[in-house]
Structures are given as structure tokens and as C-alpha cells.
Amino acid sequence: MKRAHAVAGSAVLAVAGIATMATATTASAAPAGATATYNGACGSGYSVVNSVPVAGKGTVYLTYSAKTGKNCVVTVRNSPGKPVYMYTYLGPTNASSEPVFDSGEYTSYAGPVYLAAKGLCVDWGGTIETISVSVSGSNCGRMASGVVTHH
Structure with a gap:
């Protein structure tokens, strides 16, 4: 798409x-120093519930739709441009199902990826070029915490 x-x-x-x-x-x-903003890629009804910066390159956004009970993740670059390697993923912390992911050479964002995870903790993250971030065990129901790892 x-x-x-x-x-x-x-x-x-x-x-x-x-x-x-x-x-x-x-x-x-x-502009120099600008940060990525959520681009609405997950669709209507999804609201940002968490995010993590990708070291000056962009931001990974975790969104949720109360209507569908699904989480969605998208990794957005600060400055769209020539295609670069990008990756985004989302999975249940309890491994009750396989994680979902999207990767490739993209100009502005990777994803969206969706997971039905109402009431579950999720692991999610993304990569832009060689910089990766991940969050483990976050957004368990209404909780918005988690452990952030930078690679």
C-alpha cells in the first residue's frame, strides 16, 4: 500500500x-532536529498509547482501538527521504501468539502491524537503518509502563 x-x-x-x-x-x-509525529497509519479509532524515540531517526508508536481491541504499531522516520531499512513489530508478552512484523526499504514508515491483545501485555519496537528500540511487557490493559531497550 x-x-x-x-x-x-x-x-x-x-x-x-x-x-x-x-x-x-x-x-x-x-527542519533539523524535528521529531516524527504519529501519521495515522493505523486508521481511524486508533489512539497513541505509548511511543519510543529511535535515536534521532524517528519514533515507534503503539496505538490502540477500544472498538476493535487491537493494538497497532508503526515506525515513523523524522525526515522522509530515500528508502532505508525499517522494521516494526508487535507481539504478546506471554507468547500466546506469534509476533507480527513489517520490514523493508521504506521512505517514511514501516507498518502498520496489528494484534488483538485486549487485556494482554505487549512487546513492540522498531528499527530505522541500524538503530533499534524495543519495549517489553508494556501497556497491560491500562498500564503504560514497560522496559525500553536500545540496540
Whole structure:
């Protein structure tokens, strides 16, 4: 889905001309020191319940939908640009099911990945290029704690 959007966006820019492409590139560049914001990739009804920064490269967001009882994780870059390796994952701390993940070469974000985990603690995290972060045993029901590990 992300690749389809990227291709469609490129086609629009190609039709618009080189001058517009330069403007679009400048407009999408984040200011130095900017941090990623949640991009809504999980869909409507999902609210951010936790996040962890990826050392100056972006942020991993854990969201939850009370309506569906599902958690969702997305890893977002501070500054979209050339494709880089990204990874995002989400799994139940009690290993009652397999973790879900998404990885690849992405321009702005990895994910979303979803897990039905109402009332369960979850392990989640992400990677941008070579920097990884993970949170273990967090968001157990209403609890928003966990152990953060930087790799």
C-alpha cells in the first residue's frame, strides 16, 4: 500500500514538472532536529498509547482501538527521504501468539502491524537503518509502563 502511494505520488510530480518537484521536495523536508509525529497509519479509532524515540531517526508508536481491541504499531522516520531499512513489530508478552512484523526499504514508515491483545501485555519496537528500540511487557490493559531497550 505504501509503495502504491509512492508510485502514484511520483507520477503526479512527474506530470507537474521539475519546478514543482523541487518545491515538493523542499516542502516535505523536516527542519533539523524535528521529531516524527504519529501519521495515522493505523486508521481511524486508533489512539497513541505509548511511543519510543529511535535515536534521532524517528519514533515507534503503539496505538490502540477500544472498538476493535487491537493494538497497532508503526515506525515513523523524522525526515522522509530515500528508502532505508525499517522494521516494526508487535507481539504478546506471554507468547500466546506469534509476533507480527513489517520490514523493508521504506521512505517514511514501516507498518502498520496489528494484534488483538485486549487485556494482554505487549512487546513492540522498531528499527530505522541500524538503530533499534524495543519495549517489553508494556501497556497491560491500562498500564503504560514497560522496559525500553536500545540496540
